[in-house]
Amino acid sequence: IEQHNDKALKQLLQDFHYADIAEILDELHLKEAMYIIKLLDSETTSEVLMELDEDNREKVLENLSIKEIAEEVEELDTDDAADIIAELPEERRQAVISNIEDAEHQAEIKELLAYDQDTAGGLMAKELVKVYETWTVAGCLRRIRGQAKEVTRVHSIYVVTKDEKLIGRLSLKDLITAKNEQKIADIYISNVDFVYVDEDVEEVARVMQKYDLEAIPVIDQNKTLLGRITIDDIVDVIREEADKDYQLAAGISQDVEADDSIWQLTRARLPWLVLGLFGGLGSVFIMEGYEDALNHYKELFFFTPLIAAMAGNVGVQSSAIIVQGLANDVVKGSLLSRLLKEIGLSLINGAVLGILVILFGQLMGMPLKFSLTIAISMMSVIIIAALIGTFVPIILDKRGIDPAIATGPFITTSNDIFGIFLFFYIAKLILGF
Amino acid sequence: IEQHNDKALKQLLQDFHYADIAEILDELHLKEAMYIIKLLDSETTSEVLMELDEDNREKVLENLSIKEIAEEVEELDTDDAADIIAELPEERRQAVISNIEDAEHQAEIKELLAYDQDTAGGLMAKELVKVYETWTVAGCLRRIRGQAKEVTRVHSIYVVTKDEKLIGRLSLKDLITAKNEQKIADIYISNVDFVYVDEDVEEVARVMQKYDLEAIPVIDQNKTLLGRITIDDIVDVIREEADKDYQLAAGISQDVEADDSIWQLTRARLPWLVLGLFGGLGSVFIMEGYEDALNHYKELFFFTPLIAAMAGNVGVQSSAIIVQGLANDVVKGSLLSRLLKEIGLSLINGAVLGILVILFGQLMGMPLKFSLTIAISMMSVIIIAALIGTFVPIILDKRGIDPAIATGPFITTSNDIFGIFLFFYIAKLILGF
Numbered sequence: 075i076e077q078h079n080d081k082a083l084k085q086l087l088q089d090f091h092y093a094d095i096a097e098i099l100d101e102l103h104l105k106e107a108m109y110i111i112k113l114l115d116s117e118t119t120s121e122v123l124m125e126l127d128e129d130n131r132e133k134v135l136e137n138l139s140i141k142e143i144a145e146e147v148e149e150l151d152t153d154d155a156a157d158i159i160a161e162l163p164e165e166r167r168q169a170v171i172s173n174i175e176d177a178e179h180q181a182e183i184k185e186l187l188a189y190d191q192d193t194a195g196g197l198m199a200k201e202l203v204k205v206y207e208t209w210t211v212a213g214c215l216r217r218i219r220g221q222a223k224e225v226t227r228v229h230s231i232y233v234v235t236k237d238e239k240l241i242g243r244l245s246l247k248d249l250i251t252a253k254n255e256q257k258i259a260d261i262y263i264s265n266v267d268f269v270y271v272d273e274d275v276e277e278v279a280r281v282m283q284k285y286d287l288e289a290i291p292v293i294d295q296n297k298t299l300l301g302r303i304t305i306d307d308i309v310d311v312i313r314e315e316a317d318k319d320y321q322l323a324a325g326i327s328q329d330v331e332a333d334d335s336i337w338q339l340t341r342a343r344l345p346w347l348v349l350g351l352f353g354g355l356g357s358v359f360i361m362e363g364y365e366d367a368l369n370h371y372k373e374l375f376f377f378t379p380l381i382a383a384m385a386g387n388v389g390v391q392s393s394a395i396i397v398q399g400l401a402n403d404v405v406k407g408s409l410l411s412r413l414l415k416e417i418g419l420s421l422i423n424g425a426v427l428g429i430l431v432i433l434f435g436q437l438m439g440m441p442l443k444f445s446l447t448i449a450i451s452m453m454s455v456i457i458i459a460a461l462i463g464t465f466v467p468i469i470l471d472k473r474g475i476d477p478a479i480a481t482g483p484f485i486t487t488s489n490d491i492f493g494i495f496l497f498f499y500i501a502k503l504i505l506g507f
Numbered sequence: 508i509e510q511h512n513d514k515a516l517k518q519l520l521q522d523f524h525y526a527d528i529a530e531i532l533d534e535l536h537l538k539e540a541m542y543i544i545k546l547l548d549s550e551t552t553s554e555v556l557m558e559l560d561e562d563n564r565e566k567v568l569e570n571l572s573i574k575e576i577a578e579e580v581e582e583l584d585t586d587d588a589a590d591i592i593a594e595l596p597e598e599r600r601q602a603v604i605s606n607i608e609d610a611e612h613q614a615e616i617k618e619l620l621a622y623d624q625d626t627a628g629g630l631m632a633k634e635l636v637k638v639y640e641t642w643t644v645a646g647c648l649r650r651i652r653g654q655a656k657e658v659t660r661v662h663s664i665y666v667v668t669k670d671e672k673l674i675g676r677l678s679l680k681d682l683i684t685a686k687n688e689q690k691i692a693d694i695y696i697s698n699v700d701f702v703y704v705d706e707d708v709e710e711v712a713r714v715m716q717k718y719d720l721e722a723i724p725v726i727d728q729n730k731t732l733l734g735r736i737t738i739d740d741i742v743d744v745i746r747e748e749a750d751k752d753y754q755l756a757a758g759i760s761q762d763v764e765a766d767d768s769i770w771q772l773t774r775a776r777l778p779w780l781v782l783g784l785f786g787g788l789g790s791v792f793i794m795e796g797y798e799d800a801l802n803h804y805k806e807l808f809f810f811t812p813l814i815a816a817m818a819g820n821v822g823v824q825s826s827a828i829i830v831q832g833l834a835n836d837v838v839k840g841s842l843l844s845r846l847l848k849e850i851g852l853s854l855i856n857g858a859v860l861g862i863l864v865i866l867f868g869q870l871m872g873m874p875l876k877f878s879l880t881i882a883i884s885m886m887s888v889i890i891i892a893a894l895i896g897t898f899v900p901i902i903l904d905k906r907g908i909d910p911a912i913a914t915g916p917f918i919t920t921s922n923d924i925f926g927i928f929l930f931f932y933i934a935k936l937i938l939g940f
Binding site for chain 2 (some may be wrong): 091283306312316320321324325326330333339343344348350357365376377379388391394395398399402415418419422423426427431434481487490
């Protein structure tokens, strides 16, 4: 297909959705991708650009002139346009902005770029359909036809006062079922959800999910309507948030993907491994302190990976449940009842696992006293590990720190050290070496 | 507030959104919650029911008569109604269905209940706005006013032939900007995305996200329009999917929440702990095989938790990246290039960690040969662990098994055993005990 058969290619691509074209381009080499991009009309190109993988988009943008980028940006909704510009290197950013011909579009993008990416302002688009309370239904319909052309999808129609303050909403459905001569002021619904422009995106996601909203207006402290956020942007936020928690739990500290460079992956992974290493070296220290036990109970040392694994697994389980509960806002009840529950849970799990260890010991012909020691100290380790796994995230959350950092190697490592220490300590108490 | 002051309570609750009422009820005791539910009108009750926590909803439903449930169900959209009925015990299910007065609603719910919960059919609602290609714009608007009253939100208008086959769509925007006398056949967009009724929900979520859709029509093999799925249902699917992967990674095998019962939590957690236990006991076996080394190199045994932790951490990191990549469909390139990349990455990480171990050894006054042995075998363990972590999920995925099961205790446990074996094997090769 790459025989520079422009006409056939154009024909072929016309029938594709831009998300599909982006997928194809992601697979091609940069040179081929650039060639195809130049073939597409600028409206398609801009949509395709938005769907490209971030790294590939960066490369494509590097190969486009300031003027070309400005043209693409012109085609995009303000929120997408601002996102693209924000990805450019500082020096090209200004040049692209000043090359945008539509003055209003330019001003809106400038405004959006000023907001923090993690707030409602950074997520919202300026495109929306708004009507003034003084209009009539007929006049409204006429004007909406004009406004709606700029807006990809009409979700809600926002009703504002003369000085742009949000006072309510109107669904397109209500509008077409109303009589022509009615005034907006008489038919609008004053009960409207909104978020402030400096609200955290995760909170916006929570509000929109809770109330099943598909779009939400964004206002400033004076209630002036600034923009709107749609559910498709929120879907990305939700997925990124869940992915981030998961990655932290796995010991990956930055948002990386399988196809990122080795250097990026190392930066995200190595710090947690170093933490794990220090934990492991800590265990070496602890065991050297109990070196005497080697003479009588060398088997104790064979069980250390088992104890460390149990402490780690239990801690990760407990913390994952709490972290997800906190993220989804479903952790209720008092700390005391949670404490009792975790202890009860650990006792059940610990008892079952302890019995298995004793059975194993009998099979291997170990003295019963020795198996019992291992079973009892393992149970204690499981209880402590569950408590650490449960309460460290809760405490972090109360202090305003993201509890997700506590689910991964952090909990595993501290539980490893603590578990091994406790194991030898209890073993010494019982066996008395 | 619980002094049975009905009037004041009613007044108060009227101003609340049903999601807020549900949140309040979730916090109350069953008796109080039931009392409030009886106060609410049946439209509010039904919406509140949908927003309740699953466990609480079950309890509330147990306390409602068949007739009362049927009344609530009558108020709900077909998809929500079917979900509620599906949660009832088998014997009440039939009774509730036959108590639904509206025959059409009843038939639609029966139809929805027949679909598998994990397919498009199980997620879709029957409520939608459809027009026949032969209608005119004016006639269309008139009829839509009627249909739209039943539909909470109009997303798209689907265009069908006389025999109900889906042929295109129409946005409400297009409709109000078209001329009254035009025929639908002339203005509809034939390019319409759809899913088949037996499509997996995760695939539906992928399609809707990829093409940024807010609603998608569901058809059968004959292209007959059966229903539609909206983005808010998909948001739940996406979150549940991400949560599920995360829980599996943490060693939790069922969808549990922090507030579930001890028994539910045990069932979800214990199996993975038992797996971990067997892994640990496996390590005991391996170390007993190398018991002779105790005489000369007892410190080797102090390092086993470190090796196990490294093998586990690296494996979890690698598998998490791959599992997320597979879930988000961004894993590209050949297996060979991925193999080389993982080896490169492990070499860098392993080298840094190895140097730290050697430094630690020097500080502790260990013989250089011994520190080197530990560093080298640790590096080998890291490389193997990364390869297992990367390729086990890929292989599972290729065989159609959910790769997420391989990110948690499964990888940790097998890497623990494998790591400890490799560690002693290499140490023996170098130190020759």
